[in-house]
Amino acid sequence: MQIIDEKISKSKFELELTEFRKIEDIQRKRGVFLLKACFPNIFIAFSAIHLTPAPIAFAVKINFDNYDLEPLSIRFINPFTFEELKIKAIGLNRRKILPNGTFELVSLSQQDTTSLPFVCMPGVREYHAHPAHTGDYWLLHRNIASEGSLGFIIEKLYEYGVSAIRFYSIILKDENENIKTLITSTMNLNLKTEIIPE
Amino acid sequence: MKNQNETEKLNKKQQNLIVIVNGNPCPIIVNEEWHISKVVEDALKETKNEGRNISDWTLKWNDQTLELTKKVKEYNFPENAELYLSLSAGQGGK
Numbered sequence: 001m002q003i004i005d006e007k008i009s010k011s012k013f014e015l016e017l018t019e020f021r022k023i024e025d026i027q028r029k030r031g032v033f034l035l036k037a038c039f040p041n042i043f044i045a046f047s048a049i050h051l052t053p054a055p056i057a058f059a060v061k062i063n064f065d066n067y068d069l070e071p072l073s074i075r076f077i078n079p080f081t082f083e084e085l086k087i088k089a090i091g092l093n094r095r096k097i098l099p100n101g102t103f104e105l106v107s108l109s110q111q112d113t114t115s116l117p118f119v120c121m122p123g124v125r126e127y128h129a130h131p132a133h134t135g136d137y138w139l140l141h142r143n144i145a146s147e148g149s150l151g152f153i154i155e156k157l158y159e160y161g162v163s164a165i166r167f168y169s170i171i172l173k174d175e176n177e178n179i180k181t182l183i184t185s186t187m188n189l190n191l192k193t194e195i196i197p198e
Numbered sequence: 199m200k201n202q203n204e205t206e207k208l209n210k211k212q213q214n215l216i217v218i219v220n221g222n223p224c225p226i227i228v229n230e231e232w233h234i235s236k237v238v239e240d241a242l243k244e245t246k247n248e249g250r251n252i253s254d255w256t257l258k259w260n261d262q263t264l265e266l267t268k269k270v271k272e273y274n275f276p277e278n279a280e281l282y283l284s285l286s287a288g289q290g291g292k
Contacts, residue, residue: 016221023223026280122287144249145242147285151221155284163261 002040004069013039013064016150032158035079040064042150045079046157048165057162062153063125071138071148073125074157076117087117121156123148215275217241217257219283230271234264241283250285258282 002009017037020027024034031047031054045059059079062072076085118126128138141147173179211230216223217237224244228237238257242248257264259281264273275281 019222023218023221026218026223145247145254145285146220146222146245147250147287149220151218152285152287154221155282156287159258159284 002065004066009064009067010039012067013042017042020150020154027154030158031162032154035059036082040067043077043079043082044154044157046162048162050166051168057165060157062150068142068148071123071125071128071142072150072153074119074153084116119157123152211271213270213275214278215281216278217281217283219245219247220285225278228270230269232270233266234268234270234273235266237270237281238266238283254286255283256286258284 020034020042027033029049031049033045033047035043035045037043040063042062042064043059044062045056047054048057056079059077061075061077061082061084063075064072077083078085118124118130120127120130122128122133122136122141123138125138127133128136138148146152171179212227213230214225215228215237216225218224219241222245224241226237226240226244228240234257235252238252238255242252242255252266257266259273259275259279264281
C-alpha cells in the first residue's frame with residue numbers, strides 16, 4: 001500500500017532508472033539487462049555470460065512502493081512470465097564466507113514469513129521487515145553511500161548471483177530421484193537440439 | 199623546455215577510468231602513480247558517497263577485487279576501463 005505521495009516515489013523511480021540507463025550497455029555486457037520498467041516495478045535479468053550457452057541465472061522484480069521512506073523490495077521472478085517464484089524454483093547458491101576464511105554454498109535467497117524467497121541484506125525491504133532484523137532500521141541506512149539504491153542492489157545481485165559462475169553442474173536423476181549421473185562441465189556445454197516432427 | 203618535458207611526462211602517466219559507484223558512473227582522470235585508495239577516495243568524493251569508511255568499499259575490475267595499497271600502473275588498465283565500486287554489504291555470515 002502506498003502511504004506516501006506517489007509523486008515522490010515515482011520521481012525517485014525515474015531518477016534511479018535514468019542512472020541505470022546511463023550504463024545500460026555496460027551492464028548488458030556483464031549479463032545484466034533490463035526486461036521492463038513501469039512504475040512501481042523494474043524487472044531485471046541476470047545472465048551467466050561466462051558460460052556457453054549463457055543462461056538467464058535468475059530475474060528479479062524490484063518494487064519502488066513508498067521508496068524511499070521504505071527500502072526497495074526484491075522478488076525473484078520467472079523472466080518470461082514475471083510470475084513470482086518460490087524458493088525451490090530458484091536453485092541458485094552463493095558463497096557464504098566463514099570466519100576461518102573458507103566458504104560454504106548457501107542459497108542466494110532466504111524464505112520469509114510469506115514463504116517467498118528474499119535477499120537477506122541491509123537495504124532490502126524484506127530484510128528490514130523480517131522479525132529477526134527489527135533492530136536494524138532502514139532509516140539508519142537510507143541515503144548513506146547509496147546503500148539500498150537501485151544501483152547498489154543490482155551490483156550486489158550481480159556480485160553474489162552471477163559474477164562467480166564459471167561452469168555448469170548437471171545432475172541427472174532416475175524416476176525414483178536417485179542420482180544417476182553428475183556432470184560438471186567447463187565453461188562450454190555442447191548441447192545439441194533436435195527438432196522432432198510431430 | 200624542461201618544464202614542458204615534465205608536463206608531457208606527467209600527462210603520459212595519466213589515464214581516464216570510469217568508476218561506477220553503486221551504479222552511478224563517474225569518469226575520473228587518474229595518475230598511474232596513484233594508489234588505488236586514492237582512486238576510491240576521488241570517486242566517492244565526486245559522487246558524494248563519503249558517508250562510509252573507505253574500508254567499507256570494494257573496487258573491482260573484471261570481477262577481481264583490487265588492492266587499495268597497490269598503484270594504478272600495477273593493473274595495466276586500458277583507457278576508459280570500467281571499475282565497479284560498491285559497498286561491501288550483504289556478506290551474510292561473515
